[in-house]
Every structure is written in C-alpha cells, then in structure tokens.
Amino acid sequence: MRYTHSFLKTLKDAPKEAELISHQYLLRGGFVTPLGAGIYTYLPMGFRVMRKIYTIIQEELNKIGVEDILMPVVHPARVWKETGRFFEVGPELWKIQNRSEEDFVLAMTHEEVVTDAAKKVIQSYKDLPKLVGQIQLKVRDEARPRGGLLRLREFTMQDAYSFDKDEKELEMSYQKFIGAYKKIFERVGVKTVMIESDTGAMGGLGAHEFMMITPSGEDKIVTDGTRAVNAEKLGIAKEEDVDSPAAASKIAEFFGTAKVEFMRGIEVGNIFKLGTKYSDPQKLNYLDENNQQRPVIMGSYGIGLDRLIASIVEASHDDKGMIWPKAVAPYHIHLISIGDDEKVWNTANHIYEELWQAGAEVFFDDRLDVSAGDKFADADLIGIPLRVVISSKTLNDSSVEVKEREKKTARLVALNSLVDSVRPR
RNA sequence: CGGGGCGUAGCGCAGCCCGGUAGCGCACCGCGUUUGGGACGCGGGGGUCGCAGGUUCAAAUCCUGUCGCCCCGACCA
Numbered sequence: 001m002r003y004t005h006s007f008l009k010t011l012k013d014a015p016k017e018a019e020l021i022s023h024q025y026l027l028r029g030g031f032v033t034p035l036g037a038g039i040y041t042y043l044p045m046g047f048r049v050m051r052k053i054y055t056i057i058q059e060e061l062n063k064i065g066v067e068d069i070l071m072p073v074v075h076p077a078r079v080w081k082e083t084g085r086f087f088e089v090g091p092e093l094w095k096i097q098n099r100s101e102e103d104f105v106l107a108m109t110h111e112e113v114v115t116d117a118a119k120k121v122i123q124s125y126k127d128l129p130k131l132v133g134q135i136q137l138k139v140r141d142e143a144r145p146r147g148g149l150l151r152l153r154e155f156t157m158q159d160a161y162s163f164d165k166d167e168k169e170l171e172m173s174y175q176k177f178i179g180a181y182k183k184i185f186e187r188v189g190v191k192t193v194m195i196e197s198d199t200g201a202m203g204g205l206g207a208h209e210f211m212m213i214t215p216s217g218e219d220k221i222v223t224d225g226t227r228a229v230n231a232e233k234l235g236i237a238k239e240e241d242v243d244s245p246a247a248a249s250k251i252a253e254f255f256g257t258a259k260v261e262f263m264r265g266i267e268v269g270n271i272f273k274l275g276t277k278y279s280d281p282q283k284l285n286y287l288d289e290n291n292q293q294r295p296v297i298m299g300s301y302g303i304g305l306d307r308l309i310a311s312i313v314e315a316s317h318d319d320k321g322m323i324w325p326k327a328v329a330p331y332h333i334h335l336i337s338i339g340d341d342e343k344v345w346n347t348a349n350h351i352y353e354e355l356w357q358a359g360a361e362v363f364f365d366d367r368l369d370v371s372a373g374d375k376f377a378d379a380d381l382i383g384i385p386l387r388v389v390i391s392s393k394t395l396n397d398s399s400v401e402v403k404e405r406e407k408k409t410a411r412l413v414a415l416n417s418l419v420d421s422v423r424p425r
Numbered sequence: 426c427g428g429g430g431c432g433u434a435g436c437g438c439a440g441c442c443c444g445g446u447a448g449c450g451c452a453c454c455g456c457g458u459u460u461g462g463g464a465c466g467c468g469g470g471g472g473u474c475g476c477a478g479g480u481u482c483a484a485a486u487c488c489u490g491u492c493g494c495c496c497c498g499a500c501c502a
Contacts (some may be wrong), residue, residue: 009435009436009452011435011436011437011451011452012436012437012451012452012463013436013437013438013450013451014436014437015436015437016431016436016437016438016494016495017431017494017495017496018495019495019496027436028436034494036493036494037493037494037495089502090500090501091426091500092500092501092502108502109502111502138502140501140502142500142501143426143499143500143501144426144496144498144499144500144501146495146496151501157502159502199502218501270502272502300502302502338460338461339459339460339461340460341460368460369459369460370460370463371459371460371461371462371463371464372460372461372462372463372464373460373461373462373463373464374460374462374463374464375460375461375462375463376461376462376463377462377463378463380462389461391460391461393461394461401461
C-alpha cells in the first residue's frame with residue numbers, strides 16, 4: 001500500500017481521552033477510531049494486525065483439532081431462558097425485542113448457542129470428544145468501558161468449546177488448550193502467566209486466566225512465585241488488603257505461606273471447565289457404552305483479540321511509538337523515499353514492486369511533499385518492524401538504508417541484494 | 426450505578442470569572458523555496474461554541490435542564 005492511496009491519517013497529538021499508552025498510540029497511528037464509548041472502528045492498519053492475530057489463533061487451534069464454526073450475534077432468548085442466564089446475568093446482558101415484542105439477546109458469549117448446535121451432532125459416546133471454535137463479535141452492555149481497547153462494549157473474541165464424555169477426558173481437552181494458548185501468546189509476542197480464577201457467570205468446575213503482567217492492567221493477581229491466583233478469588237480487592245488479617249488466613253490456606261506478592265495484569269485469555277452447567281439444562285446428553293444417558297462434559301476457552309492488540313502495544317513500544325512483533329505487524333516493511341529526486345523516486349517504486357513480488361508486505365511512504373523527519377516520525381509511530389530508506393545520500397553508492405524498528409542504528413545494504421536480504425522467510 | 430473532570434474546526438488548546446460580530450498551534454488548500462529526524466515564506470478554506478429552554482437590547486460567556494466523553498470506585502463472561 002502507498003501512503004498517498006491509504007486511508008491512513010496520523011496525529012501528532014493524542015486525543016485527550018486517551019490515557020493508556022496503547023490507546024494513545026493506536027489512535028495516533030491511525031489503527032482504530034472511536035465511534036462511541038467502548039465502540040471502535042478498525043482502520044486499515046489496525047484491521048491488518050487483527051487479521052494476523054486471527055490467523056495465528058486459528059492455526060494453533062486447528063493444530064489441536066478445533067474445527068472452525070461461526071455462530072450468530074443475535075440470539076432468540078429461548079436458549080438463554082433454558083439455562084436461566086436470561087434472568088441471572090444482570091444488566092450486562094444486552095436484551096432487545098423484535099417488532100413482535102419477542103425477546104432476543106445480543107451475544108455476550110456463546111455457550112448456549114454452541115450447546116444447542118451440539119445437540120444435533122452429539123448423541124453417542126462415539127461422537128465424543130469434539131472441539132469447535134470461532135472468532136466472532138461479543139456484545140456486552142458494559143457499565144464502564146475503559147482503557148481504549150481494554151474493555152469494550154463490542155469486541156472480537158476467539159471462543160472455543162470442548163465436548164467430552166467425562167471429567168478425565170475434559171482434563172485432556174483442557175490441557176490441549178493450555179498448550180495451544182501458550183503457543184498463541186508466544187507467537188504474538190505477549191508474555192503471560194496462567195493463574196487460577198473464579199468461574200464467575202460462566203459457572204462450572206474450575207477456571208484459569210492468562211494474564212499479561214503490567215501495572216496498567218485492571219486485574220489483580222496474588223502469587224507466591226510458583227502459583228498465582230486472581231486476587232478476587234481470595235477476596236482481595238486492592239494491594240493493601242494483602243496484608244490485612246482477613247486475607248491472611250485465605251492466603252495461608254491457598255498458598256501454604258504468607259510470603260506473597262501483588263501484581264496487576266491484563267486478562268488476555270480465560271479457560272473454564274464448564275462441566276454440565278449447560279449440558280444439564282439444555283439436555284445435551286449422550287448414550288454411553290451401557291446404553292445409559294449421560295450429560296456431555298463441556299469446557300470453554302476464550303481470547304479477547306482487541307485486548308490482546310492493546311496488550312501487545314503496552315508490552316512493546318518506546319517513546320516514539322509502537323514496536324510490532326514481526327508476526328503481528330500490519331506490514332513487514334516500511335519503505336520511505338526521501339526528496340523528489342527522479343532517480344530516488346524511480347528506484348523506490350521499483351523496489352516497492354519487487355518486494356511485493358518477493359512476498360513481502362510493504363507500506364510505501366511515497367509522499368513527495370513531506371519532509372524526511374515527518375516520514376521517520378510516522379514510521380516510528382506506526383512501528384512496522386523493518387524500515388527501508390531510499391535517498392540520494394546512499395543511492396549514489398548503490399546502497400540503501402535498512403533499520404529494525406527496535407534498534408537504534410541503521411545499516412547499509414547493496415541495492416542489488418536488498419530484496420533478498422529483507423524478504424520475509 | 427456513586428464520585429470527579431471535560432464538551433469551542435479533523436487533533437491539541439485559549440477565550441467564559443467580568444455578556445458586545447470566535448481565536449491560536451497542528452492538520453488541510455494554492456504558489457514558491459525546501460527534503461536524513463515532525464522545514465520556511467506569502468495567500469486561503471473550514472465553526473448551528475454538544476443540545477434544548479430561559480435571562481438580556483445582546484449569550485461561547487449568566488441560569489435551568491439534557492445528552493455525550495474521560496478518569497476513580499462498584500460491577501465485570
């Protein structure tokens with residue numbers, strides 16, 4: 001893509017509503033733009049990052065046997081009434097009515113819908129186990145959206161579901177997802193810790209969360225160095241509570257020690273052993289080897305994509321802008337031409353075409369009336385991992401400048417070996 | 426939902442206290458000079474001052490209501 005053709009517009013000043021660094025840079029860099037509180041449009045740069053993450057998640061889940069499906073965002077209230085969550089969940093569940101005043105809900109999550117679909121597939125122990133998943137919008141009437149992409153009213157989530165015949169098999173599915181999630185977070189460049197958590201409105205037998213540790217996170221974590229737990233599970237609301245007498249007994253009971261540390265994190269993923277929480281009320285049963293009806297044992301597994309994008313920026317930036325890990329960067333290469341010299345211009349255009357043909361995704365700052373400093377500042381802000389600069393300064397020696405976003409210094413590469421040296425492998 | 430803050434051009438802000446024909450920087454348009462770290466000169470375009478009432482000869486400014494956005498807390502799959 002050429003800058004002059006792109007829908008991109010960068011900002012020098014961050015909009016005043018943005019406090020978190022990820023929020024500021026994503027707005028300034030033209031990755032997203034707000035429509036309302038907790039509701040965002042993904043602009044081309046941001047959407048490219050979203051699609052990179054989408055693909056990585058799908059690849060890793062497919063590897064453990066998850067099949068991709070796509071469930072609706074508008075749900076007839078029927079299934080939510082079957083499980084009782086229509087009445088239990090509270091105002092976060094976005095309820096709507098159609099013209100006939102029939103109740104519908106917007107997809108806060110998809111357990112009910114996937115369970116309903118599974119009834120048509122799973123009848124026998126021979127139909128188990130099964131793993132399905134999707135990447136789809138979730139809609140929640142959040143009391144307070146916040147932190148840019150950290151807490152949204154409408155967001156994109158990967159959610160997958162396991163169906164097993166007993167808890168032992170569920171544990172195997174659960175472990176598969178833990179493995180896949182660790183690979184996903186590693187590939188997108190986010191360091192996470194897995195902690196024990198409450199099951200909340202999801203219900204079930206147990207749950208874990210994947211946390212990226214950062215002071216800007218809204219979740220609180222207590223750890224003794226080996227195990228970690230969501231502070232809310234211990235009834236701890238803030239850091240000072242860790243030292244309170246009320247918390248002491250719970251901490252001792254959970255960890256077997258009083259020496260614990262308090263941290264903050266962003267919850268980028270969560271996994272639940274649902275058990276029969278949904279299969280019981282929705283009557284998702286199977287016939288076992290002895291002709292006995294048994295409820296299917298379920299698990300659910302989710303990653304918030306928007307939140308993950310914000311987390312990557314929180315984890316990887318400097319005072320000039322974002323620094324995207326290669327795997328999720330909107331483009332591989334940020335190509336810049338300096339000045340309006342004809343030879344520079346022709347060379348840059350030629351390189352642009354060659355790089356695309358070589359399989360590199362290239363963003364070309366082809367503006368002729370913009371100063372070098374302006375272009376460098378934009379490149380640093382947008383944070384594409386590799387920068388290639390074409391200017392008469394180096395072109396006279398038949399070389400071009402190449403610089404990694406995370407490095408301070410550039411290197412010169414011979415023009416005739418450039419494409420081969422910077423193409424993605 | 427409680428507490429606090431803010432709504433003036435795409436973005437950042439001043440003007441409001443003390444009412445009198447709306448201003449600055451960035452961005453944008455034209456011409457020219459520039460081009461290795463957010464260039465310069467000259468000339469331009471863009472605003473129902475969030476919205477609705479009220480007070481007044483006159484309201485961005487004062488009063489009332491309302492909507493929106495942000496932050497803290499409660500809540501949070």
